[in-house]
Every structure is written in structure tokens, then in C-alpha cells.
Amino acid sequence: MTLYDLSVPQFTKMLGNLERWLEAAGEFAQKKKFEPSVLLQARLAPDQFPLVRQVQSVCDAAKFGSARLTGKDPPKHPDVEQSLEELRQRARACVTFLESLRPADFEGAEARKVVLPFMPDKFLYGKDYLVEFVLPNFYFHATTAYAILRHNGLDLGKMDFLGSLKLNEG
Numbered sequence: 001m002t003l004y005d006l007s008v009p010q011f012t013k014m015l016g017n018l019e020r021w022l023e024a025a026g027e028f029a030q031k032k033k034f035e036p037s038v039l040l041q042a043r044l045a046p047d048q049f050p051l052v053r054q055v056q057s058v059c060d061a062a063k064f065g066s067a068r069l070t071g072k073d074p075p076k077h078p079d080v081e082q083s084l085e086e087l088r089q090r091a092r093a094c095v096t097f098l099e100s101l102r103p104a105d106f107e108g109a110e111a112r113k114v115v116l117p118f119m120p121d122k123f124l125y126g127k128d129y130l131v132e133f134v135l136p137n138f139y140f141h142a143t144t145a146y147a148i149l150r151h152n153g154l155d156l157g158k159m160d161f162l163g164s165l166k167l168n169e170g
Contacts, residue, residue, distance in 0.1 A: 069112065
């Protein structure tokens with residue numbers, strides 16, 4: 001299995017799931033008659049990022065992780081989203097970027113040296129970067145966004161998190 005296989009398809013799938021959660025959040029707010037923007041600042045703990053930053057972080061993990069592994073420029077997002085719809089647009093923009101990547105773009109990425117901006121004197125090899133940093137970070141923020149929405153009353157279940165499965169007859 002290649003680094004492409006381990007990343008891009010799952011990032012794309014989970015960002016699609018995230019977009020559906022945000023759509024459901026808007027519908028929930030409308031049904032319960034409260035301003036949807038209230039959810040943007042919801043958080044599980046006082047020292048934790050609010051929903052808006054969790055969503056931005058999910059998107060950033062997918063786009064920066066993929067960009068660093070391929071040597072491509074990620075889309076730029078100035079972190080100014082102020083609505084659920086703007087967050088959905090950001091997720092869609094990241095999916096568009098991910099869909100532009102091909103398995104060939106990841107050739108040699110396992111051995112590529114990846115330097116993170118907050119650790120400029122150190123590096124990770126591409127495989128370690130993906131497995132030890134990008135994937136855990138991506139799922140941490142996706143799970144936290146999901147948990148914030150659940151905590152605020154959205155009726156989301158495990159299958160809403162997992163999304164569709166490639167089931168086989170057997």
C-alpha cells in the first residue's frame with residue numbers, strides 16, 4: 001500500500017463526512033431555532049480549540065500533509081470562516097486539491113525529508129511523517145469536531161463518522 005493509498009482516499013472520504021456533519025449542524029440549528037454560528041465557538045474543554053478551529057485543523061492536516069509529501073503547493077486558507085457554510089466550502093476546497101493528486105505524485109515520498117515549520121532543525125521521513133504525525137493529527141481533529149457536534153445535540157452516529165464502507169459479498 002502506498003502513501004497515496006493511506007492518505008488521499010481517506011482524507012477525501014472524511015472531509016466529505018465532515019461536510020455532511022456541518023450541513024446537519026445547520027439543519028439542527030434551524031430546527032431548534034438558534035443561530036448556527038453558536039456552534040462555531042462550541043468546545044469540549046475550556047483549553048481546547050472550538051469547532052471552527054477543529055474544522056480548519058482537519059482541513060489543514062489533509063492539505064499540508066499531502067502537499068509536503070508531494071512537493072505541491074496547498075491551497076491557501078486565511079482562517080477567517082464565520083459560518084458553517086464557509087467551513088463546508090473550505091472542506092470542499094481541500095477535497096478539490098486532494099482530487100488533483102495522483103499516486104504518481106507520491107512516488108519517493110516515503111524517503112522524502114519533511115521539515116515542519118515549528119521544528120526547523122529536525123525532519124521526519126515521509127512515511128513517518130504520515131503515520132506518526134499527519135494521520136493521528138487529522139483523526140484527532142475530525143473526532144473532536146464530531147464530538148463537539150454530538151455534545152451539542154446533533155444526532156450523529158458511528159456510521160456518520162465512518163461513512164461508506166467498501167463491503168464485499170462473501
